[in-house]
Amino acid sequence: MSTAFLFPGQGSQQPGMLHNLPRHPAVAETLDEASEALNENILVWDSKEALTSTVAVQVALLVAGVAAARALVAEGAQPDMAAGHSVGAFGAAVVANVMHFRDAVPLVKLRGELMEKAYPQGYGMGVVVGIQERKLATIVEKHVTNDAPVFIANRNSPDQITISGSIRGIERILALARKEGARKAELLKVKVPSHCRLLQSVSAELAAALKTIPFRRPDIPYAGNRTARALLDPEAIREDLALGISHPVRWHEATSLLFEMGARLFIEMPPGRVLTDLARQAFPAARAVSVSDSGIKTSSILVKREKTME
């Protein structure tokens, strides 16, 4: 069967995440290339202080994901499909060979800058676990007000959903969700109301920047964030990368699609194991591992073995 590479998004960052990447020539080359593209040493971007900035978080996530994926490929472990969560989608696009890494770095930096500028204060995100999307949507519809907008954002699993908008509104919805039986309903440490239409202007500016970059047809299917479709058309991927930030990430659907397309091994790029846990929960019949836990060698052996299995 097939292997899907997964690229984590914001929330997975960890201090030292670039310094702690597996030692591999492909990793070193990727770090150099990133430093060149930024015109400064990328290794100063992963300190605890640096990672308080959305820009640093996003760039570091891109670099870590691509570095590990390249190391796996160098070891003969080619993915059959790719998907990334939010900013992770850029890593997936690079590994699918849709765009060059050196083009992706400044774009992701720009994405972070635009996001930071968009809503300097009073906005953010929350997460609700343990109630179904339709029920949460009903709560939001009933209780949201114009002066404190809240939107359903990312569908990470059938009962793990994030909401975006004004902090005041989010807190009200979280309280109601707890009353309706949510196991967990809390604010996320995110300063940007991502993945809702409040970020439409960011999408527009990002789209303009994406237009200036050459895109190619992907070598492997890329599962889109916004439509949860397997995309092979470079223009559709360009659109997904631009619109992703102002639309919900349909993560559960996107990875379910990869499973239906034959993925029985999910490998999460570093840092962390958020997507590994989601995949394990969603697909008991598949195997999910993170490079952070398993390393390059074990991960690449698993990928090669997967290809021989019918």
Added chain:
Amino acid sequence: MHPVNQRSRQEKSWTTRRDAKAERLARAARVTKGRVIPTDNIVEALELLLIPGDRVVLEGNNQKQATFLSKALARVDPGKVNRLHMIMSSISRPEHLDIFEKGIAETIDFSYAGPQSLRVAQMLEDGKLKMGDIHTYLELYGRLFVDLIPSVALIAADKADGAGNLYTGPNTEETPVLVEATAFRDGIVIAQVNELVDELPRVDIPGSWIDFIVVADNPYQLEPLFTRDPRHITDIQILMAMMAIRGIYERHQVQSLNHGIGYNTAAIELLLPTYGESLGLRGKICKHWVLNPHPTLIPAIESGWVESVYCFGGEVGMEKYIAARPDVFFTGRDGSLRSNRAFSQVAGQYAVDLFIGSTLQMDRDGNSSTVTAGRLAGFGGAPNMGHDPRGRRHSSPAWLNMMTSDDPLARGRKLVVQMVETFQKANRPVFVESLDALHVGQEAGLATSPVMIYGEDVTHVVTEEGIAYLYRANSLEERRQAIAAIAGVTPIGLEHDSTRTEQLRRDGLIAFPEDLGIRRTDAKRSLLAAKSVEDLVDWSGGLYEPPARFRSW
């Protein structure tokens, strides 16, 4: 003689189908060797034998898959072969939908798409797939002889001989019905086989029904779908199984039945030799089964409970055990199982006393569905078994026991039992105000909502709280009260007026475990006749050979 008739007799050809077939065969002759298509020529052969717009039935049910042929079909040139109308019992492999993505096929008629249900929904929404209809198995088989007659059948068998005779062995499943509908209307039948041999163990499908044989590069895929590891059976499922045995099987004298594939029903199978025996029920209930060869039935067979089992298909690992128990199973002269999905569906629909299965959602009226948001999973065979076939005329004690009036025209009913815990995993209630199926049906533009089993057909609901005897309800209101009374703390259960409970118990509309003489504390795993797959192997005297993934020792 009317002159008009005479003229038409001269001008009209009555052999257009036969002629068209002969043309296709002639065209393909250059890549075939008599009846045999060389393995490497399969894609070219398909390009020569198929024409755009053909109706193609592709064997792919939930067990046996014509994998080699489906992969080959996905590789044909869409410039040569396109707009195919596919007919498939089950859409279960990634390449089944690649055929549509690539534009080789356009329309689909199917029964079940569980493993590809999200992609089916997406492709339908994106216009990459045109929906014929979603069927139950029997409807789909029926339509093969009416308005979905195939031009080409792509099927799978174990072995063939030089004359094209096929051996399908334990996994005959639906191959005969697909071939029959195609071969006798001048369609083309292509069979992939694992090997070509001089002599077959037995003939399951005669060679004169088959046009081509192709030896597959890999054996066809076969899934062990009906193996349930007893290790995963919980005390709650054991409690529910005890209630079903006492409150339904014993009470109504259920002698012939079909079981779903859940752990609930596996628990019933494993309680017959222990709990059932202690109630003195052996020889009185559960004698005749229409069932895939569930390994969890082995202890009941070995204890002398089971007189006969007729199978839809085989089950990986059960071959030797079945061959050694021909008094129980249907076997050929070679000793191996003969299954047939079409006949099994007929038997399960018309000939048995009871169907018992599980579901993901049930509404307050008892309608149930396994459809969840954004997925078009289809039906499979459950609706055939899970309804009361009103044409039935023969009677049995259980069937007659469902009569609730002394009207001279009164008749019995099939027992349709739904067995569910009130919550599934992730805290999702099973009893809901509205089925997701309604929403999905609307989004996909289906003519009717994809309800699996209609509430009006359900005679009993079993939960960990108790049993609702819905067939005894005199009104929709009473029916709703009975369901709500055993729906626990789900939204439907919370609506229940608990002051009605005692009346419902007195009227026999619901029963709690204590009403059936069952102590909740007795429902323990120690009651299971086998507690692991290893125990099942022991019961079988080593004849059952479980697939590697079920071997934990």
